[in-house]
Amino acid sequence: DTAELVFENCRVPKENILGEVNKxxxxxxxxxxNERTVLAAQSMGEASKALELTLQYVQERKAFGETLWDKQTIRQRLAMLQAKVEAGRQLTYHAAWLDSMGQDCVKEVSMAKAFCCELVNETMYTCQQFHGGFGYVRESAIERMVRDARVQSIGGGATEVMLEEISKRSIIG
Structure with missing residues (x-):
């Protein structure tokens, strides 16, 4: 929850204090x-699953006498999404590695969060389109995935916040 909690005249015994007072x-x-790295990784997992479902669907679904997979445009759009998801995955691995090494990685983590959490939505919308009308039916997995993915670019800091974090750390001099 993002609600503000205010405790006035509240005494906490010393042994119950977590961390430093007022810090x-x-x-x-x-x-x-940590949260942002997990959201980036989760987004790439969701995007990968959507691509898997969509690749299976377009290879089976026939329209106008051939499968959707036979359409060059569909194959190429899905191939580009696969490349982007792999790029997002590698960016996330790099940010997580920097964090595990104890390095200042706010910029890299913000990049991973912004890129991956926007990419999962791009992937979901494209996959939903390739599922046609079935992609909008509540009973379809892809429809639910589209709705669930939206929060990724909001939770843990909205994309705009991530871009500001990157910008602040990009000033030279």
Missing amino acids: GFYSIMRNFQ
Whole structure:
């Protein structure tokens, strides 16, 4: 939840204090790198699954006497999405590695979060289109995946926040 909690005149016994007094915000900020990396990774997992379902669908679905897979445009759009998802996966691995090495990686984690969480939505919308009318039916897996993916670009810091984090760390001099 994102609601504000205010405790006035609240006493906490010393043995129950987590971290340093009046430094809770900084503790939360340290966790953001982990949360954002997980969201990037989760997004690439979701995108990969959507591509898997869509590749299976277009290879089976016939329209105008041939499968959708026989259409060059469809094959090429799906191939480009596969390349982008792999790029997002590698970007996420790199950000996670930097974090595991204890390096300052706010910029790289923000890049992974922004790129992957926007890419999962691009992937979902494209896959939904290739499923045709069935992609909009509540009973289809892809329809649910499209709805679920939307939150990725919001949770853990919206894409615009990630882009500002990247920008702040891109100033030379």
